[in-house]
Amino acid sequence: MSSTLFARSLPNMRYEAIKKRLEKLSIQDSSKIEILQAISNSVNLGDPEWEGRDLVIRALDKFKVFDSAEQSLILSMVRSVGLFPYVSPFLDEISPSDRLAYELHRVEGVEPGMVFHRLQAHVFSLLMQGRNVVLSASTSVGKSLVIDAVIATEKFRKIVVIVPTIALIDETRRRLVKRFKGRCNVITHPTQEADEELINVYLLTQERVLQRDDLDDVKFFVVDEFYKLDLSSDSEEGSRAIDLSLAFHKLAKRGAQFYLLGPHIQNIQGLAAYEYNFIPSSISTVAVDVHHFNLPTKGNHRKEKLLELCGQITTPTLIYCQSPASANRIAQILIDEGKLTKQADTQDVADWIAKNYHPEWNVAKAISLGVGIHHGGVPRALQQYFVKLFNEGVIKYIICTSTMIEGVNTSAENVIIYDRRVSNSPFDFFTFKNISGRAGRMNRYFIGKVFMLEEPPKEKDLNVEYPIGLQDVDSPMGLLLKLEPEYLTDISRERLERAYATPLISTATLIENRHIPIDRQLEIAQTIIRDLPLSRQLLTWKGNPDQSQLEYICRLVCDHLEIKLADYGIHSGPQLAWNINAIRAQKDFPAYLQDAINDRNSKTTPSEAIGTRLKFIRNVLCYRLPRDFMAISKIQTDVFTQRNIEPGDFSFFSEQLENLFHDPLLTALDEYGIPTQISTKIKGTILPSENLNDMLNKLRALTPKIGVMRITEFEQSIMRWAIAEM
Known part of the structure; x- marks a missing residue:
């Protein structure tokens, strides 16, 4: 049978038939x-385009047979579908025309041998023409290489890259x-400043973009995972989506590309x-096979299938879970029943x-068996190390x-969606x-494998707003409060005028406290007024509060601000104050975590109690609480100033809390892969430091003495690894 007849004989199953063969x-x-020949026919037909490209990738997976x-024909098809990076190992074996096409896609100034695929080259060309680009493409497409290629041109001396997570x-940063050591000054921390002799790349979350006042002259910026602009993408009352939208606005309104x-x-x-040019692309650099099991949520079916898969799979595998609690349960299953050594x-x-x-934390037990755990309750330096x-x-496994x-x-070949x-x-x-899209890796695992244990969601288009x-009338006030009048x-404008009419809280405070609903702020102001003169005694402190002062502000947080403290076993202001004091007094994780084990209920395992405490530290003590304390600080300033009473100032304590009562520069090193437990041991050799860059230079100088x-x-x-990548 000829290849044409072969293809035509399976008009509806052409792709599936070739894939199976x-x-x-x-x-x-x-x-x-x-x-x-059948693959070539699919490539030439290009309808749909992804089928031919997918089959070419699958042929590369079988390249040695x-x-x-025949290999020469495969490489020509690789060129036809624009996947030039796959040609790199075979440059001496391709035709002159294929080699010319390859050379036209080389990336200059990043790393030797780097080459764009067709989509990357198109996006890069548009950016070099000064166009704004909105690219929608799969995870494996290598969108970040375009960023690095733009940096390498040195067309822009100041670039902002906004990413959603630390x-x-x-x-x-790594x-x-x-790629650019000695050419780029990578800025991630508030104390770091631009270096006029280098390309300055501000690598920041949206919150950190809004905190900086040195970005007015930025000419080019990137938003990674831009779908997070949409309010519906954010589970935290839209606050992170609001901040990302404001960060985009801050840079784009001045004409930055x-x-x-x-x-x-x-x-x-x-x-x-x-x-802007909107480019929705289906291009992928790996093929993906999805295996559906449609197992029920309840019962042991998923657990049994997970154990079966882990017993069969021999290559790197991510196991996706819905939450830290679920991740801990899965870890315990693998520890107890996974037959791991x-x-x-x-x-x-x-x-x-x-x-x-x-020792009871299952993160320690799991990693001893070759299983990493990566979620919000695991300290950042450990996440990076895993x-x-x-x-x-x-x-x-992770x-x-x-x-x-x-x-x-x-470098995961497999993803199990539990x-x-x-x-x-x-x-x-x-x-x-x-x-x-996390399954498979270009030039390493040509075909990613996804194991979906439950019934999959129905296919639906995603539109970002x-x-x-x-x-409109439902736009969050936290968004509007930060916008200039000409953009309202x-x-x-009418909604803001009504909000600003309150005499209790100043306009400046409402804007600064935009993360908190205005009615909640008014409740706090009214409580402070109602509690006078007690509130005067308990809120006009500066520096560090005493016990009664700390309990009072914690009561304001618990009574008026919507923090889900019950998730952490905290139901009152005094309980919250106790947890703050436990960290402030001890700075000792083992003792604090042992207390959680001692106080747990009978249905909670020691590891679950530990995980809850660490999540509380990360989400509440280091993130939410400092922000809320500062919000209350601004409200009490307005209330007391109106009454000619000298107000308090909670800024020092809030900063201390955010850094768990360590030097802020030491806690910044956690983002660089050095846990605070290590940095505190060596602080005598790296402190005092003027700023983070000064400290990083001191650390680099320590390398021979480690x-x-x-x-x-x-x-x-750990230190050698972290310092080598600073």
């Missing part, structure tokens, strides 16, 4: 050329340092004020975690939540595609 293909198979002539800051990138978006609305290469990190946190071990092949799925790149939810809400088709460009609609420092061998290895 490729799966079973062996070196002895006599139909190899027939299969290649073909003879030299984990993504770390990953991106990549930029590796932008590059927005994210996965699987069909349309973006609200950007009518800007000219202790790994010699991970005993040092397991022992360190057991000593510096608690990803390092995973990408190096030291460990085979159990993760959305904190890792949203942007962190790994839960079909994010937190407690069922995830949509977009999230399913985003998680699935930029809220500043779509203001008439409806928004071997004689009074820290363990494992801690020395």
Whole structure:
């Protein structure tokens, strides 16, 4: 049968038929050329385009079973579908025309041998023409290489890259340092400043963009995971989406060129004020096979399937869970029933975690068996170290939540989707595609494998709405309060005028406290007034509060601000104050975590109690509470100033709380991969420092002396690794 007849004989199953024959293909198979001709036919038809490209990638996965002539045909098809990076190992074997096309896609100034695929080259060309670009493409497409290529041109001396998480800051920083060391000044921290002799890349979350006042002259910026502009993407009452929208507005309103990138978006609305090229692309650099099991949520079916899969899979695997609590349960299943053996290469990190946190924490037990855990309750430096071990092949599994799925790149061939939810809400088709996109890795795992244990979500298009460009009566006040008058609609102006009419709280305070609903702020002001003169005694402190003062402000937080403290076993102001004091007095994780174990109820395991405490530290003590204390500080300033009473000032204590009562520069090192337990041991050699850059320079100078420092061998290895990538 000819290849044309072969293709035509399966008009509806052409792709599936070829795919199945490729799966079973062996070196002895006599139909190899027939299969290649069928793939070529699919590539040439280009309808749909993704099928031919997908089949070419699958042929590359079987590359060694073909003879030299057949391999040459595959490489020509690789060129036809524009996947030039796959040609790099075979430059001496391709035709002159293929070589010319390859050379035209080379990337200059990043790393030797780097080459664009067709989509990357198109986006880069548009950016070099000064166009704004909104790119929607799969996770595996390599969108970040375009950023690095723009940096390498040195066309822009000041660039902002906005990423959604600290984990993504770390990953991106390491990549930029590796590629541009000596050429770029990568800024991630408030104390770092621009260097006029270098290209300055501000690598920041949206919150940190809004905190900086030195970005007015930025000419180019990037928003990674731009779908998070949409208010519906944010589970935290839209606060992070609001901040991202304001960060975009802050840079775009001055005419800076932008590059927005994210996965699987069909349309973006609200950007009518800007000219841009929207590129929705289906291009992927890996093929993905999704295996559906449609198992029920209740019962042991998913657990049994998970254990079965882990017993069969031999290559790097991510296990997605809906929440830290779910991740801990899955970890315990693998610890108890996974038939895993202790790994010699991970005993040092397991022992360190057991000593510096608690031996009952299943993060320590899991990593000793070659299983990493990555979620919001795991300290950042440990998250980074687990990803390092995973990408190096030291460990085979990482159990993760959305904190890792949203942007962190790994060398995973497989993804097991255990839960079909994010937190407690069922995830949509977009999230399913985003998680699935973590399977496979260009030039390493040609075909990613996704194992969906529950029934998959229904396919649905995702449209992103930029809220500043779509203001209506429901627009969040936290968004409107920060906008300049010329960017407000008439409806928004009227709403703000009504909000500013309150005599209790100043306009400046309402704007500064925009994360908190105005009615909640008024409740706090009224409570302070009602409690006079007690509130005068308990709120006019500066520096550090005494016990009664701390309990009073904690009561204001618990009674008036919507923090879900009950999730952490905290139901009153005195309880919240006790937890703050426990950290302030001890600065000792093991003792604080042991207390959680002692106080747990009978249905809670020791590891679950530990996980809850660490999540409380991360989400409440270090993030939410300092912000809320400062909001109350501004409110009490307004109330007392109106009454000619000298107000308090909670800024010092809030900063202390945010840094768990350590020096802020030491806690900043956690983002660089050095845990606070290590940095506090060596603080005498790196403090005082003028700023973070000064401290980083001191750390680099320590490299030859690390071997004689009074820290363990494992801690020395952590420092060497972290310093090498600073």
